[in-house]
Amino acid sequence: MQLGKTQTLKIAEKNTSGLFLESQTGERAFLPKIFADENAEIGDEISVFVYQDDSALKATTEIPLCEVGEFAVMTCVQSLPSGAFMDWGIIKDLFIPYKQQKGKILEGKRYLVYVYVDDVSDRITGTTKFKRNQSYDNVPFKKGEEVNLIIAGESEIGFNVVVNKKYLGLIYSSDVFKKLYPLSEETGYIKTIREDGKIDVTLQKQGYENNHDEFQQKILQKLEENYGILYLSDKSEPEEIKQELQMSKKNFKKAIGGLYKDQVIEILEDKIRLINEE
Template identity: 40%
Template sequence: MNIGQYHLLTVDRLTNPGAYLTDGTEDVLLPTKYIPNGTKKGDKLNVFVYRDSEDRIICTTQKPYAKVNEFAYLKVRDAGNVGAFMDWGIDKDLLVPFREQKNKLQRGQWCLVYLFLDEKTDRLAATAKVAKYFDSEVDLGEGEEVDLLITNTTDLGVNVVVNNRFKGLIFENDLFHDVLEGDRIKGYVKTIRKDGKIDVSLRKEGLENLELGAQQILDELKKNEGYLPLHDKSDPEEIQSLLQMSKKNFKRSVGILYKKKLIQLESDGIGLVKLS
């Protein structure tokens, strides 16, 4: 069985220590506290396989924040003599050895790590020296939907890991709603830079997004008695605060509504012409 991976296994027998699950060739123990209520022989369970503190291969029904060969943004639960122990969603902490730390990690600190299988010990571990694990040759297209891992905030915006392969950034003016460190969400490729880094948006660019933005403005107009104090000279921060959209998207969406004769442009805002 592959350590650091999920396996769909069959319950072979139930004992005092727990349930022994099998793939037909190997057995692995699922300790009693992780056995779902009502489990019986012959049931199939999706479990995560790892080594416990006594170096035994066991499994759990708990869901770690990441598995082997994946990035994760984790909090240091404790720091000891051998390295930092990260909270990664299961009872057994994940070790980042001292040799795998760029700077000494402290309790309570958050850090982007990459999970790997240590060839010497056959144990799952993590490294904070993540640069070498990013792909530099991007095979994505602009506008493509991608999976994002939210990491740290900078002056420019929020750093992300894209599709568990690439470095990315959501610029501050593309943050249409709050995101939390460690979140895994969907996003869209906005721009691919020459250095292989990717600019990401939380909304899809193009007509689909413009129609969504136009409808959002209509909804806000109806909530505010048919008037919004926003126009093409409004500050981007004001537009984002009221509508959670960029100024660029606001202007394009207003253009759609104006062409459809649904709004009228006033000196200090926009007004609703007719309900839709």
């Protein structure tokens, strides 16, 4: 039986309180009646999440925010001197011992939490202490692959992120063209898997050819919002372009070049203008 994982188990016994579920190795977990199908029969299989309640194994059909070996953003529901209890989406709160807190966890606040099974107690445990920009072996990503990101926080060279709930990676400052907020979720793309096993990601698909429609549409939208005039040109500073359009100067120049070629805009000394606007 996999502790802290969603798995399929077989109903081995029923009573008035619920169901006893059994793994192929004979281990059992109890599924309370509140989560059980009243029409379930012995021998039926059911998908459940297995956790501990005191010394007993229990099961639930609830879906946790994350499983063992994954990260999630959780809210603290109770903070004690010994540790904090976090809401992770199931009936049993997740415990983070005081020694596993990077900083004092406060009730009602949200934190990025990693879930693991403690080697000493053999219990599911949470921690807010983890090494940023980790190195990994056999990373299951390829360059350009779309991934889900959780923004972990800002670093000296960019933003630390969680990739697909399982891996820690980095977005360099040079690849950030929008305001990012800690604990928010974003869509990203694998930029590179370094030789040392570290993961670099970006918020935009690599290569202008993969984004030109998006860049041009963003420029056209801004032009429409500003009555056909945008006070940016190929001579504008990169920071001005980044602040206004959340794109690099290189991509901006290529985008307006394409719009100019298609006779959609005209490029003036200090601005661009829609041709159909006077």
